[in-house]
Amino acid sequence: MAENPEILQVLPMPPRVAQGLGDRYRVLRLWEAPDRAAFLAEHGSSVRGMMTLGHGGADAALIDALPNLEVIAVLGVGYDGVDVKHAAFKGIPVTNTPDVLSEEVANLGVGLALALTREIPKADAYVREGRWVKGDMKLNRTIVGRPVGVVGLGRIGRATAERLQALGAIVSWHGPRPKPDAPYPYDPDLEHLAANVDGLVLCCPGGPATRHLVNRKVLEALGPEGWLVNVARGTVVDERALVEALMTRRIWGAALDVFENEPRVPSELFALDNVILQPHQASATVATRNAMADLVVENLDCHFAGKPLPTPIPL
Numbered sequence: 001m002a003e004n005p006e007i008l009q010v011l012p013m014p015p016r017v018a019q020g021l022g023d024r025y026r027v028l029r030l031w032e033a034p035d036r037a038a039f040l041a042e043h044g045s046s047v048r049g050m051m052t053l054g055h056g057g058a059d060a061a062l063i064d065a066l067p068n069l070e071v072i073a074v075l076g077v078g079y080d081g082v083d084v085k086h087a088a089f090k091g092i093p094v095t096n097t098p099d100v101l102s103e104e105v106a107n108l109g110v111g112l113a114l115a116l117t118r119e120i121p122k123a124d125a126y127v128r129e130g131r132w133v134k135g136d137m138k139l140n141r142t143i144v145g146r147p148v149g150v151v152g153l154g155r156i157g158r159a160t161a162e163r164l165q166a167l168g169a170i171v172s173w174h175g176p177r178p179k180p181d182a183p184y185p186y187d188p189d190l191e192h193l194a195a196n197v198d199g200l201v202l203c204c205p206g207g208p209a210t211r212h213l214v215n216r217k218v219l220e221a222l223g224p225e226g227w228l229v230n231v232a233r234g235t236v237v238d239e240r241a242l243v244e245a246l247m248t249r250r251i252w253g254a255a256l257d258v259f260e261n262e263p264r265v266p267s268e269l270f271a272l273d274n275v276i277l278q279p280h281q282a283s284a285t286v287a288t289r290n291a292m293a294d295l296v297v298e299n300l301d302c303h304f305a306g307k308p309l310p311t312p313i314p315l
Helices: 015-021 036-046 060-064 084-089 102-117 120-128 155-166 190-195 216-222 239-247 267-271 286-304
Strands: 006-009 026-029 047-053 071-075 147-151 170-174 199-202 227-230 253-256 275-277
Touching: 006 036, 015 286, 036 047, 047 286, 060 084, 071 286, 102 120, 102 155, 102 199, 102 227, 102 253, 102 275, 147 155, 147 190, 155 170, 170 190, 190 216, 199 216, 216 227, 216 239, 239 253, 239 267, 267 275
Parallel strands: 006 026, 006 047, 047 071, 147 170, 147 199, 199 227, 227 253, 253 275
Antiparallel strands: none
């Protein structure tokens, strides 16, 4: 490895990342710079690597401000905030941290589907508030023997579909194109899928291609008995349309781990009893975040040691 390559860290990352980098790199913390433009003008030409988050990203302007940039390492599986096409044009590889979080995200997605349909938060409140002594809680729903749609059948989508099927759900899926090896029925029309399932679990990537993929028409197709779980990206859903659908009970409920402008969440959702809210924590376990931190460092180490990158994003 070349001596102490200079790395631009775009956003804050877990302490384990800094520990993993050790003294092998000189890290420049862009988010701490009072004047971003002046900081890049002073340091941009010496930067050889970049670390960022998938949603915080690296746009074309930032990439162009680093004329000697050799590699972009993303902490996370998503990379919708990174201009991968521009990076490819400039011959800069982009890496992420897949696989190490797929199981955990799938677990939360299915957990949210169960919490929503079995009304677990409501049941907890029912006991705590002393209502059980006055009578039994009303019956809730099941996914056993019921049709559930998975949107996006990548690593996380497949892990989610496997878990749903193991719990008794009848799984089908939607994505941009069929996959011959997928063991579940494929529906090329998301509105059609929504109209024929009890609920949708969103596991697809973010970015322009999926922005507002779940729009007003899809929500209308899902209908007043339908439910939605989102562990993908907030931008995949037309949030205003979803809020209106939940408020007017045009869909039965939703469980959301992500939001369009997080951490800002639409305040209308706070008073609704047909929505479960989470603080973007699908991968937020100690073990998973440690594995992600180790992998983002490993990607940098391999690049600067001239070794194959463990998890390159196809460009």
